[in-house]
Structures are given as structure tokens and as C-alpha cells.
Amino acid sequence: MSVREPSSSELIGTWMVEYIYDRPVIDNSPASIIFAEEDRLAGNASCNNYFGKYTLSGTELILNAAGKTNKMCIVEALMEQEARLLEALPAVSSFEIREGILFLLNESGETVFRAAQHN
DSSP: OOOOOOOHHHHOEEEEEEEETTEEOOTTOOOEEEEEGGGEEEEEOSSSEEEEEEEEETTEEEEEEEEEOOOOOSSHHHHHHHHHHHHHGGGOOEEEEETTEEEEEOTTSOEEEEEEEOO
16 A cells, blocks of 8 residues: 655545544544644534644644534533544644545554545
């Protein structure tokens, strides 16, 4: 499997989170990461929406979720997943796109998030 440096335009869009670290997200979960123009970051953490900024330089990537809505989840497992997602965002330091799948990596090169583009 070849890995090439992706362009920043490939990052733009909505990515549905499939894994947080090595744990899969709950089936049909709304967990997402949205990279928008002007370095805007948004998404759904599983119950609440979050927003902020991202900084991109080559494959170096810093995510800064500045705020979120404050709704309670009815399902305890979604609340726990949301906490994991929000805690993991600052650990991201780079990204790769392999065969259409987004890998957000930490400084050690370990996968923090794996996500598929939402059409």
C-alpha cells in the first residue's frame, strides 16, 4: 500500500469517524470531523456538535475544538464515546489518506482517528 503526501483539498469535507484509537465507534453513530475552508473545524462528537479551528502545514495537523453544544445523551455509551472523541482531538499531529480513508495520527505515528469521507 503506497502512502503519498495528500493535498490539503483532499482533507476538506465531512469524515465519519470509524475508530477512536483502536476502538470502533458505535454503529450508526453520528461521530464526525468536518474540515471546512478557512481552517474551520466542526463535527459531531456523538451527542453534541463541536467547532473550532485547525492548522495545516504539509501533513502536520493541529486540531483545536474551541467549543461545543451542551446536550445530554440519552445513551450512556454515546456519552462515553463523545468524551473519548473530544479528549483525542488534541492528540492529533498529522494525517494520511490511504485508499480513501483518513488516518489522523499522534506524534508517535499511532492512529488516533480513522474516518471515511461522507458523500
